[in-house]
Amino acid sequence: MRKRFLSLVLVVLMTAALCACRGGKSGTEASPGSTGEKINGGEITVGIAADLDTSLDPHVSSSSAGTREVLFNIYEGLVKPDSDGNLIPAVAEAYTVNETADTYTYTLREGVRFHNGNVVTVGDVVYSLSRAAGLDTGAALVSDVSGIAAVEASDDKTVVVTLSAPDTEFNSHMTVAIIPAGSDPDADVVGTGPFRFVSRTPQDSVVLEKFSDYWGVPAILDKVTLKVIPDGQTMVMSLRSGAVDMAERLTTSQIAELSGLNLLEGSSNVVQALYLNNDFAPFSDLRVRQALCYAIDKQAVLDLASDGHGTPVGSSMFPAFGKYFMPELTDYYQPDVEKAKALLAEAGYPNGFTFTITVPSNMPAHVDVAQVLVELLRPIGVTAKINQVEWATWLEEAYRNRKFEATVVGMDAHGLAASDMLARFQSDSGKNFINFSNADYDAVYAQAMATVDEDAQTALFKQCQTILTEQAASVYIQDVASFVALQNDVAGYRYYPLYVMDLATLYRHE
Amino acid sequence: MFQIKDKNFRAGLIITGAMLLIILVGTFWTPYDPNAMNASIKMSAPSLYHLLGTDNFGRDIFSRVVEGAGATFLIALASVAIGLVLGLVIGALTGWYGGWVDEVLMRLNDSITAFPSILLALVLIAIFGGGKYNIILALGVLFIPTFARIVRMEVARQKNLDYVRNARLMGVKDMRILFVHILPNTLPVLLSTVAIGFNNAVLAEASMSYLGIGVQPPDPSLGRMLNEAQAYLVSAPWYALSAGLAIILLVLGFGLLSDGLGGDGLA
Numbered sequence: 001m002r003k004r005f006l007s008l009v010l011v012v013l014m015t016a017a018l019c020a021c022r023g024g025k026s027g028t029e030a031s032p033g034s035t036g037e038k039i040n041g042g043e044i045t046v047g048i049a050a051d052l053d054t055s056l057d058p059h060v061s062s063s064s065a066g067t068r069e070v071l072f073n074i075y076e077g078l079v080k081p082d083s084d085g086n087l088i089p090a091v092a093e094a095y096t097v098n099e100t101a102d103t104y105t106y107t108l109r110e111g112v113r114f115h116n117g118n119v120v121t122v123g124d125v126v127y128s129l130s131r132a133a134g135l136d137t138g139a140a141l142v143s144d145v146s147g148i149a150a151v152e153a154s155d156d157k158t159v160v161v162t163l164s165a166p167d168t169e170f171n172s173h174m175t176v177a178i179i180p181a182g183s184d185p186d187a188d189v190v191g192t193g194p195f196r197f198v199s200r201t202p203q204d205s206v207v208l209e210k211f212s213d214y215w216g217v218p219a220i221l222d223k224v225t226l227k228v229i230p231d232g233q234t235m236v237m238s239l240r241s242g243a244v245d246m247a248e249r250l251t252t253s254q255i256a257e258l259s260g261l262n263l264l265e266g267s268s269n270v271v272q273a274l275y276l277n278n279d280f281a282p283f284s285d286l287r288v289r290q291a292l293c294y295a296i297d298k299q300a301v302l303d304l305a306s307d308g309h310g311t312p313v314g315s316s317m318f319p320a321f322g323k324y325f326m327p328e329l330t331d332y333y334q335p336d337v338e339k340a341k342a343l344l345a346e347a348g349y350p351n352g353f354t355f356t357i358t359v360p361s362n363m364p365a366h367v368d369v370a371q372v373l374v375e376l377l378r379p380i381g382v383t384a385k386i387n388q389v390e391w392a393t394w395l396e397e398a399y400r401n402r403k404f405e406a407t408v409v410g411m412d413a414h415g416l417a418a419s420d421m422l423a424r425f426q427s428d429s430g431k432n433f434i435n436f437s438n439a440d441y442d443a444v445y446a447q448a449m450a451t452v453d454e455d456a457q458t459a460l461f462k463q464c465q466t467i468l469t470e471q472a473a474s475v476y477i478q479d480v481a482s483f484v485a486l487q488n489d490v491a492g493y494r495y496y497p498l499y500v501m502d503l504a505t506l507y508r509h510e
Numbered sequence: 511m512f513q514i515k516d517k518n519f520r521a522g523l524i525i526t527g528a529m530l531l532i533i534l535v536g537t538f539w540t541p542y543d544p545n546a547m548n549a550s551i552k553m554s555a556p557s558l559y560h561l562l563g564t565d566n567f568g569r570d571i572f573s574r575v576v577e578g579a580g581a582t583f584l585i586a587l588a589s590v591a592i593g594l595v596l597g598l599v600i601g602a603l604t605g606w607y608g609g610w611v612d613e614v615l616m617r618l619n620d621s622i623t624a625f626p627s628i629l630l631a632l633v634l635i636a637i638f639g640g641g642k643y644n645i646i647l648a649l650g651v652l653f654i655p656t657f658a659r660i661v662r663m664e665v666a667r668q669k670n671l672d673y674v675r676n677a678r679l680m681g682v683k684d685m686r687i688l689f690v691h692i693l694p695n696t697l698p699v700l701l702s703t704v705a706i707g708f709n710n711a712v713l714a715e716a717s718m719s720y721l722g723i724g725v726q727p728p729d730p731s732l733g734r735m736l737n738e739a740q741a742y743l744v745s746a747p748w749y750a751l752s753a754g755l756a757i758i759l760l761v762l763g764f765g766l767l768s769d770g771l772g773g774d775g776l777a
Binding site: 304 | 546547549552566567640742744745
């Protein structure tokens with residue numbers, strides 16, 4: 001009986017190996033490209049690595065980028081980002097700002113409809129903005145718009161937003177979703193975007209359908225099913241078998257097995273770093289944090305973890321942020337093992353120390369980098385251990401409760417305002433999960449937010465980044481290379497300089 | 511007692527012996543540092559420099575298989591040891607005394623056996639957290655019922671045999687009869703159960719690490735390596751095959767040994 005079982009195991013293994021080899025051959029014969037006729041309609045299945053947040057409320061799901069990039073297709077704000085990173089008018093047709101940058105006036109677009117068929121009115125806009133800014137409750141749901149002092153409708157197509165302090169970047173936060181007045185988005189997912197929400201099976205899938213009354217260029221596909229596939233290998237298998245038509249944010253190891261598919265390379269628009277809990281004993285010492293920075297050679301990380309793909313960064317800003325990104329900070333800490341050791345000794349850890357890197361297991365890009373970091377830290381005597389956790393556990397424990405020592409993840413931006421990447425490092429920010437606390441930073445950041453002159457403001461934001469680098473708030477690594485795999489009959493994917501998945505431009509072709 | 515001439519047994523002895531030797535040497539010396547990365551030789555095919563090739567971080571797969579087999583072996587050994595010792599005590603006492611203690615413990619045993627084993631291990635991992643030592647603990651608990659049941663069966667059968675009755679008549683103490691007289695006679699059955707239990711432990715560790723809750727990266731274990739290798743099944747088949755083959759050899763060796771020991775114990 002047992003012998004039979006063993007031979008069965010052998011047979012199964014061999015068959016698996018054979019199948020795998022055959023798959024490889026046929027894969028190389030297929031030719032990628034989009035030559036056929038564009039089909040109007042149809043449906044596709046998109047693989048996503050993490051299930052959406054429990055709440056699809058666009059005003060509170062601000063922590064998980066994976067949820068926001070899906071909601072991007074359902075909800076729209078007064079303005080929305082386009083694929084070049086510019087803000088384009090959406091529910092609003094135009095806006096004006098007064099000279100002191102504390103009053104913004106929006107004119108609504110004619111005939112924008114919600115998915116429930118109703119036309120968007122000023123009442124809906126006032127309700128949505130008041131709700132996001134927490135004007136009734138006192139607690140802002142979306143921290144970016146907490147500066148709103150009042151929202152009122154001056155006539156039936158104009159909304160005036162008054163701020164408590166000048167903010168030249170405010171318009172970029174007006175991507176806040178507009179929802180029907182009085183509605184509870186937890187119960188009804190109703191927005192104005194090109195896709196409407198149909199159904200959701202937790203841990204399994206989300207179904208979206210084309211919204212035919214969309215005010216702008218409508219979606220080409222009739223239906224999109226987002227399939228939750230938390231395991232990176234299952235994602236690869238699903239793409240190979242054709243069960244999934246498209247997947248984003250794939251790593252170099254994943255695309256190595258996807259040679260027959262249409263592969264695109266771009267960047268994920270995140271700042272991947274070894275985020276250090278600045279409250280945790282050794283990391284509360286600046287010298288220890290700097291030692292880690294000196295020990296970690298960014299180019300080595302890229303070479304080992306992703307075949308050199310990716311863009312090294314030196315502070316909390318990624319290259320898509322053209323005017324704010326500071327390439328000169330990337331090499332602020334030149335890899336130097338001796339210097340790292342000296343700093344550790346000075347800080348009282350001549351023999352190094354041990355810490356744990358908590359990393360979400362559904363993100364191979366971060367798990368792989370964590371493994372490389374363990375190796376790179378060894379020469380300076382620092383022992384890092386890896387603890388893989390579920391994404392939901394990571395969000396709850398590491399991010400919200402700040403119970404972690406170090407973690408490898410990527411931080412993304414909601415929009416292309418500098419504050420999207422920098423606000424979280426203010427000492428009292430609710431999103432400051434690394435517990436970074438620096439009085440200079442707080443002062444410079446506050447000054448930047450209050451500055452109206454664009455050049456002066458940019459200089460101050462750069463100063464903020466420099467402080468983060470000098471203070472070694474975390475070990476900043478890279479903007480992760482992001483690959484998109486599409487079946488050969490699917491095209492139309494557009495990269496955004498933001499963490500966005502635009503489903504409206506996708507289509508099938510012959 | 512053992513059929514040394516048995517072909518299976520000899521094959522098992524050779525395979526297990528060779529694996530143990532490699533593991534033993536591997537604890538002191540491997541050709542390369544199993545965790546050392548090298549970007550310039552990522553994913554190279556097997557060669558004289560790297561007998562089993564290198565993986566996606568340029569680590570030497572042979573060194574990792576040796577180290578990983580060691581980790582897997584130790585986990586299996588330790589968890590079987592926990593299961594064996596506790597199972598032995600529980601089985602011997604319940605088999606000897608019977609009564610309500612027997613009833614309670616055996617029903618408890620049944621309920622543990624009724625759980626799918628991986629599920630139960632997952633529950634324990636959820637409570638205690640993942641990692642090497644917790645896997646040992648979880649698997650150890652998992653193996654108690656099998657051993658307890660077998661020992662109880664044997665003790666219950668033998669306690670009415672003449673040699674036990676004689677010993678009792680001569681006034682030998684219960685514990686002495688149980689552990690000095692009866693226990694050695696359960697050895698043939700027990701040994702083959704240990705061998706099978708060991709195989710199950712190897713497979714269970716591989717499954718757990720494969721699921722990402724066992725040995726944590728970057729440390730190698732055979733299951734962990736299978737997990738990583740799965741990503742490169744097409745582009746670097748030697749990676750998965752090396753780890754898979756090592757598991758097969760470990761299990762095959764012990765499987766043949768237990769066959770040779772003549773037991774047809776419960777798997």
